[in-house]
Amino acid sequence: MKHWLIAFSFISALAQAEGIFTAQLPDLKNNAQSFAQWKGKPVIMNYWATWCSPCREEIPEFIALQKKYAGKVQFIGIAIDDAKDVSTFSKQYGINYPILVGDANAMELMRKEGNQLGGLPFTAIYNAKGERVAIELGRLKKEKLEGYLKELSK
Template sequence: MKKWLLLLALLCSPLSQAADPFWRMSLPDPQGKTQALAQWQGKMLIVNYWATWCGPCRQEMPEMIALQKKYGKTVQFVGIAIDEPVPTARFAKELGVNYPILIGGNSAMNMMRQQGNQQGGLPFTVFFDAKGKQVAQQLGKISHEQLEAQIKKYAR
C-alpha cells in the first residue's frame, strides 16, 4: 500500500512534468552553449518559436521584451529560433532581447508538433504554468493583450 501511495504522490507532484519530453530537451544558445529547458521550471514559462525571416515573429517580440521586464520575477520567456545562430544572435542583439534565445533546428519542429502546432507555422507560442504543465498555445502573431491575459491566468 505504501508503494502505491508513494507512486501516486510522485505522479501528482510538479516534478512529474519532468517526464514530459519538452522538459528533458536541451538546445544550444546562439553561442553554442547547451541550455537545459528544465532550468526554467518553477516559474510560468512562455516559449515562443520564431525566425528572423518571419515578419509576424519580429513584430511580436517587442511585446515579449516588455512583458519579460514587467513580470520577470514570476514569468520566464524563452525564444526558440528556427534559424541559424549568427542571424539569430545579431537580430536578438539589435532588438535588445532580454530573455534566453535558443537555436531549435529539427528538434524544435518536433517539439512544436507535440505541443499542438501540426501546421509547423510561425510564430508559435506555448504557455506552461509554474508546475511545468502546458496550459495554452497559439499559432500566429500574439498580441500584448493575449500575452497579459495568459500571464494573469497562470503566473503565481
C-alpha cells in the same frame, strides 16, 4: 470507461509537459541549455525566425512583458533559423530573455507541442507546475498574452 479516458488524457498531458522539460537546445554561444532549468515558474516558449514578419511584431511586446513580469514569468525564444542571423537580430532588438537555436530538433519539439503545421510564430504557455495551459499559432497579441500572465503570476 469515461474515467479511464479522463485519466489517460491527464497522464498524456503530463507526459507531454515533462517531455518538453527534458529537452535541450543550444543557446547563441552553442552551449546546450536544458529546459528543466526554467521549470518552477510560468514559462512562455516562443518559436520564431528572423525572417518571420509576425514574429518581428510580437518580439518587442515579449521584451516589454519579460521586463514587466521579471522574476515571475520566464520567456524563452526558440529560433528556427541560422544562429548568426539570430544573434544579430537579438542584439538589434535587445532581447532580454534566453534565446535557443534549433532546426530539425526545434521543429520536432514544436510538433510535440501541438503545431503539426510547422507555422511560425508559435507559442506554448506553461504554468509553474510545468503543465501546458495554452498554445497559440500565429501572432500572439500583447493583450491576450498579458491575460495569461496575470493569471499565471498570481
